[in-house]
Amino acid sequence: MLPRDCSGRLVAELQGALDACAERQLQLEQSLRVCRRLLQAWEPTGTRASEPPPGPETNEEDPPPACTPSPQDLKELEFLTQALEKAVRVRRGITKAGETDKVPSPRSRSTVAPPGTIAFAPPQNPGRAGGRASDARPTKGPCQTTVPPKGHSERQLLSLGHKTRVGTGARAPRPGPGLRDQQMAPSAAPQAPKAFTLKEKGHLLRLPAAFRKVASQNASLWAQLSSMQTSDSTDATAAKTQFLQNMQTASGGSQPRLSAEEVEAETRRLWKACSLLRLRMREELSAAPTDWMQEYRCLLTLEGLQAMVGQCLHRLQELRAAVAEQPPRPCPVRRPPRASPSCGGGADPAWSPQLLVYSSTQELQTLAALRLRVAMLEQQIHLEKVLMAELLPVVSNTQLQGPPWLTLCRAAHSLLCEGGARVLTILRDDPVD
């Protein structure tokens, strides 16, 4: 058994690592669910869990009712068709000129008017494909009374209407939806709820205009901010530096004390230096120089590396001294996002909207796999350090003898030297009597 505090720390670290993995896995699985669902057929919305509309089985394409339309429905349908056609005519005039941002995203409409008021004759019958004419005035009173329960589906229709419009839009812009509806309506029944897959119709989708507008504004603002950061005005920078200096002198401090963060950052840098130097050394030692000049360069490099290591050690001594003279600081409850050894810290510029462009599935997979691998390696290194700090003393100081000690040794070896993957074998070599 391991001593109490050693156990505590080891278990805590490993459990933390396990929890972090589990959280990541959960996020991945959630994302996978969504992606899988997107790639399946996009179902008619009648299957949705939301409460009311009992009737409308709206979906992406022309949703037919589950049963043949009643005469009442057909009549309302006709009203609606007329309203749509009129709206389409009106629209044609308007949208020729301008922006599509009057386009009814049901969202923006709702923010303009209190929900429930519809500025557009809602489809009574599920057999309607969404019309685009939602900024036409409501033409039929009776239509509106049944709005609330059907509001839900109708909103969907509108968004779908966008898509259908575009789908048919290229060829037959305005009259498209209206006409189609008319033709479809009588033959609504035979038409199955057309679910479609992203594969077939994906390229026909269009985002709602309100969203597009806000999103493009968002993108351009971020781009402005990012370019402003990179070309920071020298006046402001100079003013800031001056201010910082003034503060330093006003506070009477001589040399800024090393903060905990800076020590951490330096330590990270030294780690990085160590590994880079080591890698370089390996390269040099394994390269077979072909001529004397290369040999000479190899020699110089090795000596140069040696000097650099010396410098690092010197810096380390300074750090050690600085740490020793300051009392141990408690860590703030929340640190800024913990920077990894590979990444720097300090006053980093904030996020900038750079795109990451890839060209094939293979490439994306490689990228993602490598990123995970790097993260995993960093975690492994951290755990290795913790294990070394906790286990090695235990192994060397333990009072155990015999089999329990051997178990400990085997376990320690496996954990420390093989990452827990393999275990060594110990054979008792009794002298033959």
Add this chain to the structure above:
Amino acid sequence: SLPSGPSPEIFRRAKFDRPEATPALWQLLFRVLAPLPLDNPLASLAPEVQARLVKSALRSQGYPRLALAQLPEDGSQGSRELLLALSWLLARGPVPEQMLAQTRVPLGDEMTVCQCEALASPGPPAPQVRAEDPVDVRYVQWLMGKLRFRWRQLVSSQQEQCTLLSKIHLYTSGCHGDQSLGHLSVAEAEMLRDPEGGQQVRGFWSGNPQNLDLAYLKGLHFSCTPGMGPRTFWKDLWLVCEQPGLLLGDWSLLSPLRALLRTLECENRRLEAVLTWRRTELVFWQWMDTVLDTCAPRAPAAASQGTFLPGIPEHRGGELELVAWELRALQEELQEAAECRRAAWEAKAGGCGRGPEWSAVRRASREAVEKELGALQRCWEQDRDPAQPHGPHRLVRREDGAAGDWDLRAAEVIRTLRSQEACLEAVLHQLQGQCRQGLARLAGALPGLIWIPPLGR
């Protein structure tokens, strides 16, 4: 309910160290230094605790003025000092931009290239360490095995996700209004598929339901008109620092799409506020100089640290020792290798003559090597690779892989990651090697046993 932000009046009063300005500034500092999602219990801490956290955070970042540590935590005085602390933070780094970045709404499928939010150990283990019962080392082995299994699972789930993502991007290419993007992201496609969120998995937008911002309404009220003078700064700054994440009472009635639009609009307002701030910030710094002037220059107080949170001291000392160990080991190896080579070289080239052309060649070699090593040194001294800024990037699929000047290409990122991988593997093997030696020494002390290492990789 959300408290309203500090008015410009507060800041003016703080300049003259008026006590009534103090609580608001403590809060503002807290918001800046501990940017937490508001559903975190830490957000509802008592003011005294918040003040202590602020002090501690500032100290750990190296705030130079000792006066701050000596301020009472009840908010009764010290507003000028707090104002100085705030400006110090603003001067050191792009605080408003960082805060914006933290609460950004990700519209695309994003991947983080740098490891800042990596799975590496989540922060200090201190809060997690409880007085555990002593465990058997085999339990530790078991935990390790479990961890390795979870990693393997992650890898395979990740691969699957990449495939699906790639397909979605492929199938929706040509859809997006923005030409540079070209295709929809998962989030955008999902929004089209299910705008009302009837079937939606809650929290899809990485916490978006919580991102509704009461300040959105307030923000509309603060008209962000650019102006000269400190007045408008505070409005702009507060708008940015305002914590998103408050739930509107009736947000559940808003469809996720509408909530998203609202949030985006709010973010746009904040972006505009920061841009305004940046354009006119020079005036702010001039004003702050006057604030500094009104401070009586203090004699450096004794290095009394004041109160700080009871906590477990960092294990920094241990980390430094490990690095020291590593570096010393490396130094020994290098020394050996270099001396060996030097001897061989002298023996070989010693007789080759020392003509002028030799020394010219030798000098050229020296310069070349110095340059290479200088570049190597910059690799670790530079805190970051300027080509790869922090933070997640939106994934965009392009068949030809064409990327603009500002965009990252996957191939390059892969190259960088591979070299990082090599680096890290070297470190890990080194550490494991140390352990092997250490354990071998211990084992060697025992006669009568044969240690058979497992088959190597």
